[in-house]
Amino acid sequence: MTENVITAYAAPTANAPLERTTVPRREVGPRDIVIDIKYAGICHSDIHQAKDEWGGAIFPMVPGHEIAGVVAEVGSEVTRHAVGDRVGVGCMVDSCRECENCRAGLEQHCTGNPGTVMTYNGRHHDGTPTYGGYATQVVVDQDFALRIPESLSLDVAAPLLCAGVTVYSPLSRYGAGPGKRVAVVGLGGLGHMAVQIAHAMGAEVTVLSQSLRKKEDGLKLGADEYRATSDATTFKELAGSFDLIVNTVSADLDLDAYLGLLRAGGTMVQVGAPEKPVSLSVFSLLGGGKSMAGSMIGGIPETQEMLDFCAEHGIGSKIELIEAKDVNEAYERVLAGDVRFRFVIDNATI
Structure with missing residues (x-):
């Protein structure tokens, strides 16, 4: 490790409020770049990790894996990025x-040693901990930094690095496009991106949400229809309607009911991560030859593809910009569902 330190907001222990502190900054290797972080999105998984709800947490923890910034320094062998990018x-x-x-460009599914190194709450190849985007800087290998097109503002681009690619990947893989009917379950940080992207791909989009509270938002984002899942008639009237369902929520849903909304040969993709195991009847899959799938972020090539697609179609996350000192309040508001649709930290306030 180098003696360099950076200022960051970190969770000192599980369930403790995040606090302003300093952490070591990784030494800059020949293939590394130093990024001055301008903005960092707050993902619900940051909260799960900071509370050690998924186990294996490394403290102190600096969350944040939706990072947008500007290259401040490059290593001697760097060719992909330049200072100012x-x-x-x-x-x-x-x-x-x-x-x-x-x-194959599926680095998120690395099976080698030591496997995929996560942006925070992970360990580098030398065993030192990784620190995320709630900080002034980050040092990364050039191959894991994505180019953000000039037409995308950095603040609305930051959440694309997780929320954007998490939904772009299954929409692309399962052929969302003209002539396809796509349902998006939930209109939160992931769901609001899925609606915009599926609409831009040319699909007919329906939002399935517990209530109609966000209906106006959903229609503005590009949804053709918005239905409340708390209304029992929704599942009757939409039975057999969709080619693809992207489930963005982490709640324990009645998966059999949702699988009943698929056309024959349709697919339901789970991108939300419920804390407890889920169950379904295999007959919900056998009838109609339907599929249940999972999807986790995307590889580096697909993430770049997503950024370029969003730039081409003028898609960004809908955000509420906050100061770093308000991060704990933002966590509480995320848990209460009080955000439209992504909190983003202005890292200049760190």
């Missing part, structure tokens, strides 16, 4: 580079 960092900062998945 606008770049982003998502959920991972390294992988083995050699396994079958890494070679």
Whole structure:
């Protein structure tokens, strides 16, 4: 480690409020770049991790894997980025580079040693902990920094590095486009991105939300229809309607009911991560030859593809910009569902 330190907001222990502190900054290697972080999105998974709800937490923890900033320094062998470039960092900062998945551009599914290195709450190859985007700077390998197109403002681009690619990947993989009917379950940080992206791909989009509270927002974002799942008639009237369902919520849903909304051969993709195991009847899959799938972020090539797509179509996250000192309040508001649709930290306030 170097003696360099950076200012950050970190959770000192599980369930403790985040506090302003300093953490070591990784030494800059020949293939590394130093990024002055301008903005960092707050993902619900940051809260899960800071509270150690998924286990294996490393403290002190600096959350943040939706990072947008400007290159401040480059290592001697860097060729992909230059000082002054606008770049982003998502959920991972390294992988083995050699396994079958890494070679296929699926670094998020690395099977080599030490596997995918997460942006925070992980460990670098040398065993030192990774620190995330709630900080003034981050040092990453050039291959894990994405180019942010000039037409995307850095503040609305930051959440794309997780929320954007998390929904872009299954929408792209399962063919959302003209002539396809897509349902998006939930209109939160992930869901509001899924609606915009699926609409831009040319699909007919329906939002399925517990209530109609956000109906106006959903229609403005590009949804063709907005239905309340608390209304029992919704599942009767929409039975067999959709080619693809993207479930963005982490709640324990009646999966059999949602699978009943698929057309024959349709697919339901889970991107939300419920804390407890879920269950369903296999007959919900057998009838109609339907599929249940999962999807986790995207590889580096697909993340760049997503950023370019969003730039081309004028898509950004809908955000509420906050000062770093308000991060604990923002966490409480996320848990209360009081955000439209993503909190983003102005890192100049750190």
